[in-house]
Amino acid sequence: QVQLVESGGGLVQAGESLRLSCAASGRIFSITRMSWYRQGPGKQRELVATVTSGGSTNYADSVKGRFTISRGSAKDTVYLQMNSLKSEDTAVYYCNAVDTTLYWGQGTQVTVSS
Numbered sequence: 748q749v750q751l752v753e754s755g756g757g758l759v760q761a762g763e764s765l766r767l768s769c770a771a772s773g774r775i776f777s778i779t780r781m782s783w784y785r786q787g788p789g790k791q792r793e794l795v796a797t798v799t800s801g802g803s804t805n806y807a808d809s810v811k812g813r814f815t816i817s818r819g820s821a822k823d824t825v826y827l828q829m830n831s832l833k834s835e836d837t838a839v840y841y842c843n844a845v846d847t848t849l850y851w852g853q854g855t856q857v858t859v860s861s
Contacts, residue, residue: 749773749850751842756855759832763859767827769842769852777846781825783816785838785857792841796827809835834861 755767771778782797796816797805804816815828825842837859842852 749775749778749844749846749848751844751850751852753840753842753852753855756840756857758858758860761833761859761861763832764828764830765832765857767829767840767842767855767857769825769827771823771825771842771844774846775823778822778844780845781818782843782845783825783827784841784843785836786841786854787835787838790838795840798825829857832857832859834859 750772752770753767755765757765759765778800780797780799783795784792785795786792793807795807795810796814798816798818806814813831817826837857839854839856841854844850
């Protein structure tokens with residue numbers, strides 16, 4: 748089992764930055780990749796960024812060049828640095844981890860005012 752706890756959400760103005768954190772506990776040695784997803788008002792949940800255990804990263808086109816995903820040195824934390832935030836980035840952001848099962852955090856709200 749893996750447990751995930753997100754933090755760092757909040758209310759910011761357009762153009763500002765936020766850094767989200769996701770702390771993993773439990774069987775973290777078995778995690779093969781960690782991702783951030785988001786779900787905006789009235790929208791489906793979408794993939795934002797992924798980092799694999801080998802360090803490879805992938806981003807949604809809508810956030811490329813603005814968001815950066817990274818893992819802490821102990822591999823038990825994943826971050827999402829969000830710069831140049833836009834109103835359309837407003838969403839609940841969820842951390843996701845994969846070993847042989849999908850694990851989800853409870854989500855953290857990010858609101859960007861224009």
